[in-house]
Amino acid sequence: MKTNGNFIFKLYVTGEAPNSIRAIGNLNDLCRDHLAGHHEIEIVDLLRDPQKALEDEVLLTPTLVKLSPKPVRKIIGNLNDMAAVLKAIGLEAFRNEK
Amino acid sequence: MAFEENSKRIMANASTFGWDLQKLVPGKLFFLDAQPSPDLIQAGDFDLNGMLAVLDAKVRAMGARRIVFDSLDMLLNLLDTATQQREANRLNEWIMKKEITAILTGKVEQEAGNNTGQYQNTFMPFMTDAVVELNHRIVDGVSQRVLRLKKFRGSSFSENESPYVIGSRGFEVAEVSSFMANAVKVTKERVSSGVERLDTMLGGGYYRGASILITGAPGTAKSTLSGAFTQAACARGERALFVSFDSAPAEIIRNLESVNIRLKRYERSGQLRLVAARAGSFNSEIHYLRIKNLAQEHQARCLVVDPISALGKQGNELTSQNVLERLLDWTKAVGITLVCTSLLGGNAPEAEGSAMQISTNVDTWIHLNYLVRAGERNRALTIVKSRGTGHSNQVRELVLKDSGISLTDVYTVGGEVFMGTMRWEKEEAALSDKKIQEALAVRKLTSLKLAEAELEVRAKAVQVELEATRQEKAFLAVSDRQTVTDSADRVSQVRLLRGADRFPKGRQRRPGSKP
Numbered sequence: 001m002k003t004n005g006n007f008i009f010k011l012y013v014t015g016e017a018p019n020s021i022r023a024i025g026n027l028n029d030l031c032r033d034h035l036a037g038h039h040e041i042e043i044v045d046l047l048r049d050p051q052k053a054l055e056d057e058v059l060l061t062p063t064l065v066k067l068s069p070k071p072v073r074k075i076i077g078n079l080n081d082m083a084a085v086l087k088a089i090g091l092e093a094f095r096n097e098k
Numbered sequence: 099m100a101f102e103e104n105s106k107r108i109m110a111n112a113s114t115f116g117w118d119l120q121k122l123v124p125g126k127l128f129f130l131d132a133q134p135s136p137d138l139i140q141a142g143d144f145d146l147n148g149m150l151a152v153l154d155a156k157v158r159a160m161g162a163r164r165i166v167f168d169s170l171d172m173l174l175n176l177l178d179t180a181t182q183q184r185e186a187n188r189l190n191e192w193i194m195k196k197e198i199t200a201i202l203t204g205k206v207e208q209e210a211g212n213n214t215g216q217y218q219n220t221f222m223p224f225m226t227d228a229v230v231e232l233n234h235r236i237v238d239g240v241s242q243r244v245l246r247l248k249k250f251r252g253s254s255f256s257e258n259e260s261p262y263v264i265g266s267r268g269f270e271v272a273e274v275s276s277f278m279a280n281a282v283k284v285t286k287e288r289v290s291s292g293v294e295r296l297d298t299m300l301g302g303g304y305y306r307g308a309s310i311l312i313t314g315a316p317g318t319a320k321s322t323l324s325g326a327f328t329q330a331a332c333a334r335g336e337r338a339l340f341v342s343f344d345s346a347p348a349e350i351i352r353n354l355e356s357v358n359i360r361l362k363r364y365e366r367s368g369q370l371r372l373v374a375a376r377a378g379s380f381n382s383e384i385h386y387l388r389i390k391n392l393a394q395e396h397q398a399r400c401l402v403v404d405p406i407s408a409l410g411k412q413g414n415e416l417t418s419q420n421v422l423e424r425l426l427d428w429t430k431a432v433g434i435t436l437v438c439t440s441l442l443g444g445n446a447p448e449a450e451g452s453a454m455q456i457s458t459n460v461d462t463w464i465h466l467n468y469l470v471r472a473g474e475r476n477r478a479l480t481i482v483k484s485r486g487t488g489h490s491n492q493v494r495e496l497v498l499k500d501s502g503i504s505l506t507d508v509y510t511v512g513g514e515v516f517m518g519t520m521r522w523e524k525e526e527a528a529l530s531d532k533k534i535q536e537a538l539a540v541r542k543l544t545s546l547k548l549a550e551a552e553l554e555v556r557a558k559a560v561q562v563e564l565e566a567t568r569q570e571k572a573f574l575a576v577s578d579r580q581t582v583t584d585s586a587d588r589v590s591q592v593r594l595l596r597g598a599d600r601f602p603k604g605r606q607r608r609p610g611s612k613p
Contacts, residue, residue, distance in 0.1 A: 014147035061148030077142030
């Protein structure tokens with residue numbers, strides 16, 4: 001469901017790798033704390049679907065792609081650096097207001 | 099996997115060396131562009147698991163046996179040092195598990211004056227089985243690329259630096275060998291030096307496949323001797339390459355024509371290739387490879403490098419020395435007869451040592467120098483050494499004339515060497531002495547002949563006189579007898595005529611008988 005105002009994320013991971021597990025956890029935390037349900041998350045496991053990596057030009061894991069709202073942003077890493085993630089997806093101001 | 103340059107550029111660059119990578123692309127070769135985007139945002143730790151998952155699938159799909167990670171440092175540098183090592187190990191394990199041969203490239207920080215650079219990813223050399231270090235440095239303003247095998251597990255290897263060149267034939271590494279080439283073709287065949295008398299001095303000419311060094315001060319006819327050798331080679335129907343660092347081909351041809359060495363026809367027929375090069379434009383390594391390539395292309399059996407000292411002009415001494423050794427080894431291995439010249443002044447070359455110590459490596463060394471005496475400068479030729487051939491120890495004068503090159507005996511009187519006009523005068527003096535002797539002999543002979551002729555004539559005259567005397571004597575005897583008979587006859591005749599007597603019948607009356 002692509003709704004205006006909704007955040008759409010695609011997270012590329014590799015199975016049960018520690019960084020992948022952490023990234024999923026961090027993303028869930030972020031959505032819960034800052035987006036309150038206004039989001040969609042698609043998780044792509046490159047171990048199961050390596051072709052996707054070539055199509056989407058994602059090689060490093062974990063990689064978070066924010067597809068909406070524009071502009072598209074690509075963030076690599078396990079998302080431990082939450083401040084950097086919020087800044088990258090344009091939620092820094094939003095959080096401050098809150 | 100291309101982490102720095104993209105695949106389009108890599109393919110374009112490769113095509114300038116004549117490697118058509120595009121042709122391989124669908125089935126045999128797969129490019130994965132993996133340049134980290136400049137907009138990339140990093141938020142926390144990441145790993146190569148995703149990349150390896152992709153590669154895993156690709157390797158399996160195409161049955162790949164080789165993989166290249168170009169500029170892996172671009173990727174690793176996104177990580178902190180501890181993580182770099184973790185990911186490098188992950189990569190290493192993957193490579194081993196896949197049993198695939200991988201080449202990883204990365205940069206080293208180069209310090210001025212230090213041959214070994216500092217690795218950006220220090221663990222990389224430890225991880226791999228072999229390390230090849232490429233180095234590019236500028237020596238005296240000339241670029242020099244060297245390659246060094248730093249590590250090669252499970253194999254012995256040469257640890258020295260080897261120069262390499264990237265040229266139109268791709269990547270060429272100079273083979274530095276501490277041993278002489280084993281495949282040397284040793285032959286007793288002789289080839290003419292182009293100067294008949296020099297061949298005699300060398301006991302029949304240069305050996306086929308030998309290296310000959312001609313040293314001398316400027317203008318001592320080093321190029322001319324090289325030209326003579328070239329002409330002789332072409333005249334035998336062999337292909338020759340003449341590399342000059344001094345003159346343009348047209349100049350070489352013109353200059354040599356002045357001493358009756360005619361190369362134009364051979365250049366036209368394609369048998370001879372004349373190449374002019376400038377010493378300063380490349381380092382000695384590139385010059386060597388160019389000469390080698392040209393000689394191979396031309397299938398030359400005889401090679402002239404004039405002067406070889408040009409190779410030593412640029413770059414460091416060690417490299418030049420190395421290049422010369424390899425040039426000599428190579429020509430010997432393939433059986434090319436090499437004549438090279440070197441600028442070297444002075445009258446005692448062995449004392450001065452030759453340019454770049456090449457003289458110790460060559461088979462034959464001919465030195466040309468000027469002897470200045472009595473206001474004249476004359477060229478003298480000495481065979482300093484000639485391996486495996488008996489050779490003349492005589493210093494000879496090299497005479498250049500319209501008709502060609504010749505070697506003339508020098509006069510040595512009381513330890514002094516006479517050349518040029520002084521030699522000529524000596525020769526003339528000897529010659530006129532001989533002429534006088536000859537003239538005197540002729541004169542003597544003539545006078546003797548005259549005497550002989552006179553005597554012969556006199557002998558003839560005496561003979562004739564003798565004959566005359568004999569004849570007179572004989573005449574005298576005859577006339578005496580005649581006188582007696584005549585008088586008796588006359589008496590009887592008179593009687594008859596007077597009629598005092600009858601004529602006797604049948605026969606005449608005897609004189610004095612009575613009627």
